[in-house]
Amino acid sequence: MLSNDEVLLYCKSRGVTESGLSIVDHILSSEPARKVKSNVYNTSGRFVSYKNGMTVQFESLRVEKAYLLLAEMDPDVMLFRCQPYKFKIKAPDKNGVLKTIDYTPDLFVVSKDFIGFIQCKDSDETMLKLSQKHPGRYGLEDNDWVYPAIDEVLEGTGLGHKFFIRNREKTVRIDNACHIADFINGRTPAVDEELQDKVLKTVREQKVISMKDLLSCHKSIKVDHLLWMIGQNRLVADWDNERFSRPAQCHLFASDDVKKSFISKQKSMVPSDLLFSNVQE
Numbered sequence: 001m002l003s004n005d006e007v008l009l010y011c012k013s014r015g016v017t018e019s020g021l022s023i024v025d026h027i028l029s030s031e032p033a034r035k036v037k038s039n040v041y042n043t044s045g046r047f048v049s050y051k052n053g054m055t056v057q058f059e060s061l062r063v064e065k066a067y068l069l070l071a072e073m074d075p076d077v078m079l080f081r082c083q084p085y086k087f088k089i090k091a092p093d094k095n096g097v098l099k100t101i102d103y104t105p106d107l108f109v110v111s112k113d114f115i116g117f118i119q120c121k122d123s124d125e126t127m128l129k130l131s132q133k134h135p136g137r138y139g140l141e142d143n144d145w146v147y148p149a150i151d152e153v154l155e156g157t158g159l160g161h162k163f164f165i166r167n168r169e170k171t172v173r174i175d176n177a178c179h180i181a182d183f184i185n186g187r188t189p190a191v192d193e194e195l196q197d198k199v200l201k202t203v204r205e206q207k208v209i210s211m212k213d214l215l216s217c218h219k220s221i222k223v224d225h226l227l228w229m230i231g232q233n234r235l236v237a238d239w240d241n242e243r244f245s246r247p248a249q250c251h252l253f254a255s256d257d258v259k260k261s262f263i264s265k266q267k268s269m270v271p272s273d274l275l276f277s278n279v280q281e
Helices: 004-013 018-028 064-073 124-133 148-154 171-179 193-206 211-217 223-231 256-268 271-276
Strands: 045-049 054-058 077-082 087-092 098-103 107-111 115-121 139-141 144-146 160-165 208-210 251-253
Touching (some): 004 077, 054 077, 064 077, 064 171, 115 124, 115 148, 124 139, 193 223, 211 251
Antiparallel strands (some): 087 098, 107 115, 139 144, 208 251
């Protein structure tokens, strides 16, 4: 976990200006700008983040929590904060009249390829309805939704703003993140080093092996041990295409290159190949 000074130094190295650093410093040293509440449309809650060393709040169980789970297990994401900062922006109302309004993004994120604010929405359909309700407030550029009013406020800070559209994300990846959330968050005890060595040795020797077959090789190893190792990035698995809740269909790989080769081979197989691939000679 990075210290506040380390975060600021990293942001500066990635082009965040003094005005942007002032915003980041305020976020890191302050409580959330607003408290979330449940209503008829969404369920709020709290999420224990091992990566951030704190409990963070979310306003939507389906949308914001999904993003938090993905961010928690993404090694490229270094830090995130919820309800981070309240901006004063000028945006058109439903009648097109420009008004000053408060705007608090759902998240502030520091990652390898993005530093800035995230607004989480359920779907493109939701965004389209919002853009129709508030003409001129939202726009679609190169298939990405934008909010020109906040972009204008952030100009010159080196900080960005973008939307997380939940329905654009792979369902399997989100399901996997939910399935092993406790193992990502450090709520479960670490797996014994000796057991880890057994697992890694077998995976390296086999190159590709299903979780079910690996468990058959070592009676002392349990499913939870493998899930913990995946959650802690000790094992390579296919987050996007194979569900961790199905050990017979979920494979473990000796390396990322082996995984890419396996996925490529699977995609290139015609239906007849898939039909007979498990037939024993």
